Amino acid sequence: MISQNSIAQVFETARVEEVIGDFVQLKKSGSNFKGLSPFSDERSPSFMVSPVKQIWKDFSSGKGGNAVTFLMEHEHFTYPEAIRYLAKKYNIELEETERTDEEKAQADTRESLYLVSEYANTYFQKILHHTDQGKAIGLSYFKERGFTEETIKKFQLGYSLDEWQAFTDDALGKGYQIEFLEQTGLTIVKGEKRFDRFKGRVMFPIHSMSGRILGFGGRILINNKKAAKYLNSPESEIYHKSKILYGLFHAKQSIAKEDNCYLVEGYTDVIQFHQTGITNVVSSSGTALSPDQIRLINRLTNNITVLFDGDAAGIRASIRGIDLILEQGVNVKICLFPDGEDPDSFAKSNTLEELSTYLNENATDFIQFKASLLVREANNDPIKKAETIREIVNSIAKIPDQIKREVYIQECARIMDISENVLFSTLAQINKKETAEASKSYKPAQPAFQVVKNEEQSKPKIDVQYQLERKIIEILMLYGDRTEEFEDLVMQEDEATGELILEPTKHEARVFEKVYLDLQEDEMEFTNPQFKVLYYSIIDKLNQDEDFSTKNFINQLDQDAASLITSILMEDERYNLHDWERNQIVPKEKKDSVPQLVSQTILSLRCHLIDKKVAEYKNETLKEDADLRIIIEDVKEYLGLKMLLSRKLGKVVS
Template identity: 65%
Template sequence: MIAQNTIETVFETARVEEVIGDFVQLKRAGSNLKGLSPFVDEKSPSFMVSPVKQIWKDFSSGKGGNVVTFLMEHEHFSYPEAIRYLAKKYNIEIEETEQSNEEREEANEKESMYLVSEFAQKYFHNTLINSDEGKAIGYSYFKERGFTGETIRKFGLGYSPESWDAFTKEALGKGYRLEYLDKTGLTIVKEDKQFDRFKGRVMFPIHSMSGRVLGFGGRILTNDKKAAKYLNSPESDIYHKSKVLYGIYQAKQAIAKLDNCYLVEGYTDVIQFNQAGIENVVASSGTALTPDQIRLVNRLTKNITVLFDGDAAGLRASVRGVDLILEAGMNVKVCSFPDGEDPDSFAKKTPYEELIQYLDANAKDFIQFKASLLMREANNDPIKKAELIRDMVTSISKIPDRIKREIYIQECSRIMDISEQVLVDTLAQLVQKDVTDAGKKLKQEQKEKVFEVVKNQGETASKIDVLYELERKLIEILLLYGNEVEEFEDVLLKANEEGEMVEVSEMNNYKVYHRIYLSLQEDEVELANDSFRAIYNNLIGYYHQNEKFEIEQYLMRLEPELAREVTNILMEEEREALHNWEVQQIIVKQKNQTISQYVSETILTLRWFLVDRIINDLKNSLSAEPTADNSEILMMAVDYQKLINTFSKKLGRVMSRYS
């Protein structure tokens, strides 16, 4: 178990903008930073990071929190795993306390699979470096590929022994459960036996963007024609090959810094480029490029340069991925190598400066590349040339930005020597077809959900949960202004010269949190929402005990769920002003309002709402029986209505006093 002083050091040291910057490309937006949501597919940034408050908010998915909750949401870390990750990033020594058996058993299934995968990576790497078999076979192979010892360590390369169950025996002997060896695919379990999936292969661990081991790729070194040359971990709860890019962990900082990502096909392409000094390179690991993989890169940069092997068949097959990149709104260039060369072989024999020069000189815009590639196939055949032009316009139609589309149409017209108007008309047809197809798909989806929509229509149309919003607004006020000293109006009963008790107004100074606390105590109001009630009690206690309110220190003491709710509230002010809140009786602080006016309005509105709800309950309790006596209920309703009239007058006075 991680000691509390270690956790505090981690929170004091870690910077939310630095940690999130490893996963998301952030750009300055006033005092904040913004980027594309890492949780949903979007074209316009809705992800905000506040370096001042050390929190973040994703307005698309509704997620938010501090540096730890980001790692828990994005990387599916447990709380301790997030702390360990940050401690490693900032070179903080972790102090441990003894962990109980119950706490050890709390590790969930995914965490157990991660632990097994991490053990496997260390085992394979240690076998490669230290065993006679590993050095003679695996290490020799990597050396022949030109990889240095430093590169082998950087990518955690390894070797799985030729024995049928060497790894499985070792893992079971260390206490790892066969269930998780099976679920990660490291061990193949049969009824009467179990054996290693990757026996006799050199191992390439596949990491997540945060560095967690998700799975493995293993290359066989013998000439066994019955065995696959490369074997990957099967799909599991932690490994989805369509959502992973090999090398993203090692490349992410270079990609964000250089604002460009080189995309290759294989493991060794990535490693050789990295060793040559070009670190912003990832691989699709032999699978066809997927939208999820493109989104991974899109979080770090808008620019992709696709590197193709020199053979024509590989080029033609890989071009299909270009349309997916364009569809994601990214800028794509294409670079091919000479015949017989691939990124691995070319980088191995080319010095860094020459390699950079080659890439710069030969990286073509996708439209130029596609034209030169397909023109060779057309071979002056007018029919094939027409198909080629339609192919190019189809690619252009995938681009969401209209200005870019028009520029590419002009470029295509120039290169292919064809009327720009013809291309524009063809493009319009294709775009219209995409729109029509999308409309049909949407219509079908709506048709399938029609009964569900009708069922939920009443709920959707119902007015906003006013009590929820008012309670949320009170928490927001406490977080933003709780320690501020403001002047508030107190209405007291005092005897006048005739001895009559009359209301007298006095202005007194209060801390905002104290004023809210006293008001709710006076009315014996307890917040209805469980989370808000817990945060409210925690906040009041914090203000009573501390002179200063520091959001980072405060968030440390909250459970992750409550911390997430707090950051959601704090980041709400970064969103554009909400519309029609006044109609829903929700007070929104305007720039010309004072804090005391804002507080008073919110409290009075909450009182108004609660009393109004009591009146409605009284009305519903009236008996329809002719002989029933409803007089007492009616009198109570009248008294409560007078109270509402008082609130109305007070609200008018509060607003006019500051107008």
């Protein structure tokens, strides 16, 4: 168990923008940051982070919270795991007691898979550095590849003994269960027999974006035609190879900083680049590039440079991934290494300056690269040249941005020496065909009969009281501890005319006191149970704590209440996503008119409650034993009160 003091220290130290910035590329937007949602596929930012409030909100998925809830949502951490991750990030030493056997038994399957994987990673490293076989075979191999001791430790490289069940026996001896060893793929179970999957291989651990061990890649070091050269962990509840990029954990900050990501093919390509000094590089680990992998990169940058080795045969197959990148709206460049070289060998034989210069000078726009490659294949054959042009236009058609498509069409026309009109016509034909095919495949369900709804009935009803109660919670959270000058309108008799008029009187008060006293005056109660609990919690906290902190208050709530508060506080930030100021539209800040906002909200709630009371009286008149005279008198009083409140409300609004 982690002590409350340690948890409080973690919450006090962690900065939500720094934590989320490790996973999402954030850009300044006024006092906030915005970025692409990590929870949905989008091209326009709907993800907002507030450094002032220390909370975040994803408007596309509805999720929100603080730094801990982000890690729980994004990385699927448990609460203690999120706290430990933040403690490690901010170098905070946690006070915690050893978990009991009962607590260990309660750990769910997912956590057990992580624990097994973490143990395996530690085991393989220990074997590499501290056994004769590990040093003689595994460590020697890595040293031959040119990896330094520092690099080997940074990437947590390891070795699995060339024995049938050395790892399995060790893990079982430490209390790890065979079902989890099997589910992670570390152990192969066949009846009563158990085998180490990675027997006799050097090990490359595969990390999540936050650094958790998800799986492994293992390379065999002997010539065995029956065994695959590289072997990856099988799919499991924590390892999905199409959603993971090797090296992303080590590269994420560099990718965001450089605003570019180098994409290579293998583990050693990534490691060698890092050792040379270029760290914004990841690998698809020998699997075909997937949309999920591209979206992972797109959270950090909109620019990808694909690095191909000099093997011409492999380029043609790999180039299909470029169209996939274009479909995701990401800018893509290609860099081809000299014949016989790959990213690993080229980085190993060149200095950082030489490697950087080569990448900058040889990174080509995708259309120029694809055109030159296909033109060489066409070899002046007119038919093949026509097919080449169509293939290039097919790639351009994948780009969602219309302006980029037009620019690329112009570039293609220049390179291929062909009319722009012809290319635009071909592009239109491709788009028309794709639209027709999409329409053909979409078959809406045919209802047996159609119900015609009244337009008024189909409109969603707005719960006015819910919205006003929600607004009161927002006011208390944002401005509750502020002292403001309020103007109350008091009914008085005009000495000259004898008529009743509204006379303004001014007084200073803290916002939460003003709200509380106004609601108490009419004995108004919250109808929403969640709002009711939050209301009294906030009032109590503001009454006791002069240094009220939104961040500290949220951190003390349970996850549901924290999520609700976050949604309320971040609702207005949605409008900051539209960059109004860039369009010379400067909306008025709420904080500039807090007294007016408070009075308007309370008066609106009073008017609404009167309307509800009048509606109740109308229902009373339908009863046989109703005393209409008394009901009419009461309704008159309420309507008179509403007229007075409406006059006050009108003055507040104006």
